[in-house]
Amino acid sequence: MxxxxxxxxxxxxxxxxxxxxxxxxxxxxxxxxxxxxxxxxxxxxxxxxxxxxxxxxxxxxxxxxxxxxxxxxxxxxxxxxxxxxxIPQQKEISNSGLIIALDDIRDPGNLGTILRLCDWFGIKQVVCSKETVDIYNPKVVQATMGSITRVNVSYVDLAEYITQTQLPVFGTFMDGENIYKNILPQEGIIIMGNEANGISEEIEKIIKNRLSIPRFGDLQKTESLNVATATAIILSEFKRNLA
Amino acid sequence: MxxxxxxxxxxxxxxxxxxxxxxxxxxxxxxxxxxxxxxxxxxxxxxxxxxxxxxxxxxxxxxxxxxxxxxxxxxxxxxxxxxxxxIPQQKEISNSGLIIALDDIRDPGNLGTILRLCDWFGIKQVVCSKETVDIYNPKVVQATMGSITRVNVSYVDLAEYITQTQLPVFGTFMDGENIYKNILPQEGIIIMGNEANGISEEIEKIIKNRLSIPRFGDLQKTESLNVATATAIILSEFKRNLA
Incomplete structure (x- = not known):
């Protein structure tokens, strides 16, 4: 009852x-x-x-x-x-290794899938802008499939956080350098942008390392990758030499 | 009106x-x-x-x-x-280059996302088992974001199709060979399995090339990758040397 x-x-x-x-x-x-x-x-x-x-x-x-x-x-x-x-107390951000930072991810399924990917690739820390969907949203909890227990998720003023860090900061853009041909470090912050608008202008200004996932389809037409599948490709690429 | x-x-x-x-x-x-x-x-x-x-x-x-x-x-x-x-007439299967074959993908969002990925990576042909969700399901059409116009999708008896092909057939399994350390060809059929059960036993028997996406997180606990994010990693890996 x-x-x-x-x-x-x-x-x-x-x-x-x-x-x-x-x-x-x-x-x-x-x-x-x-x-x-x-x-x-x-x-x-x-x-x-x-x-x-x-x-x-x-x-x-x-x-x-x-x-x-x-x-x-x-x-x-x-x-x-x-x-x-x-809801547990927010733990301190762990500023070592690779960190995924989310710039206004709105879809609960995307956040859940990204957490699951981080868990798979051994990423311990995800940093979210305050506008990113709440990790305790039931749809996010569901989509994480338990990964929520193994990845620390922190909500911060993202611009402030990135400005203050000593770590290299990465973002993917259409005009960035070919991710497949760059030597990628095992320490750094990888920014993933909003589903509709990508990485915001404010955050883009602070990003020093501009990467790009090459496109093989019809360049005029193929539009974009979904943020979760883009995260999958980027994490795979950062980690592949360690496997 | x-x-x-x-x-x-x-x-x-x-x-x-x-x-x-x-x-x-x-x-x-x-x-x-x-x-x-x-x-x-x-x-x-x-x-x-x-x-x-x-x-x-x-x-x-x-x-x-x-x-x-x-x-x-x-x-x-x-x-x-x-x-x-x-609904257009089903076109003939194009048996060249890389082909993604889907073994009972049930979620419309997953099929749509996989089509979008195929479009990005220049994959022209997707072959689906008869139990795979229908490409003309409104949720699939929506999730493809237009990729439905650039990728040919065919529904077949998957076991029969794979048995008859001359192309190498790939699948990912927990005990497969490290995908990051294998030389991957630009011709072949890559099988992606059902969301809950993976690749079916019937199809598994026919697969000669067993690959594996290495896992970096807690090996005891991290469960699995979502089929769409796994497809993203696999296609990226097959294509990266051409970029």
Whole structure:
């Protein structure tokens, strides 16, 4: 049984302002929830239609009916479980190795996919502009497939952060240098731009290393790469010599 | 003004069986529609809330109200135009160069993104298993961003197609050879597997060249790459020496 107040609270967490007010977010699906439980995320409460979470104490979990799960879920086809977690304190930015910086990524699926890529390529730190979609948005949490527990995500004034760094700063542009022919370091900040507008003018001015992903299709027509697939190509290229 | 019958027909085209029955599909948004108009797709009718399609004869277009567009659109936030096109005859498969073959890709966004990637990397032919999502699904058409006009997509019995080919056949597996350390040819078929299950057993048996994308993150935990981002990395790797 889920009370009306619980339904109201959990569905409100689909919106950022209520996540901030309550310092809570939620995740759905056995895999993501188990990864969050096994890492340092503090469970508030688990709602499940089948008891398969022996590690969770009875006071922290409720067996609920599928119809109740539907009422609290953000998914069109709800999974078997939903868990509310406390939003952890923002950790300090780790300024070593390769860092991905996101300049106003708006699509939750893109942010989730980028986190999954960072996890795959061993990137430990993602730095987001304040306008980038919130990492605790349920669609982002879902799309990360658990990578949210292994990559540190920080929200900052991106221009200020890049201006102050000692690390080399990279961005991809149509007129940049061929990424396949450049020696790429294992330390640096790689900026990925907004889905519609790319890297903003303010940030572009600060970028010293302009790279480009060569295009092989019809140069007049092929428009652009999606930001997540561009991130995949760039990370693969930065890392390939170490494999 | 859009008639009730037109609304019924267009909304029915969201389903594959009605697209097949009517041999019609639709696209939304100025950019995609303009690319389809400029290529060999035959326009059935264009519905637009603002007349900015001078190339379309009057008999083939209707100025409609936003509320009518909402009734025929498949988008939560409709664009300014929707166009119904005839489904062209399936072209013969072009068996040269690099070919991407899809083994049961189910997500329309993934298929669209893969087509966009093929377009970027100059891949002219995509071969899909019969279970792969339909290329004329409105969500696929949308996600291709016009690439649908530049990449030939064919639906076949995939096992039969691969068995008969003279081209080398590649697939990525956890235990394959490091893709970064192999010499990759400019002719061949690259198989990408289903989102949940990867490449099917039947197809796996026929694949002679087993490749692998090395993983840099926590090897115990990082799960997998999304099929579209994996395609991005693979195509980049096959093409990088030509750039």
């Amino acid at each position: 889920v009370s009306k107040n619980q339904i109201k609270l959990i569905t409100s967490l689909q919106q950022k302002k209520y996540r901030i007010n309550n310092q809570l977010f939620f995740a759905e699906g056995v895999k993501v929830i188990q990864e969050l439980l096994q890492s340092n995320f503090e469970l508030e409460h688990l709602y499940t239609t089948q008891f398969d979470f022996e590690e969770v104490p009875a006071a922290k979990k409720s067996l609920i009916h599928e119809n109740d799960l539907k009422k609290i879920s953000a998914l069109a086809t709800p999974n078997s479980c939903l868990a509310v977690f406390k | 859009v008639s009730k019958n037109q609304i019924k027909l267009i909304t029915s085209l969201q389903q594959k069986k009605y697209r097949i029955n009517n041999q019609l599909f639709f696209a939304e948004g100025v950019k995609v529609i303009q690319e389809l108009l400029q290529s060999n797709f035959e326009l059935e009718h264009l519905y637009t809330t603002q007349f900015d399609f001078e190339e379309v004869p009057a008999a083939k277009k209707s100025l409609i109200h936003e509320n009518d567009l909402k009734k025929i659109s498949a988008l939560a936030t409709p664009n300014s135009c929707l166009a119904v096109f005839k």
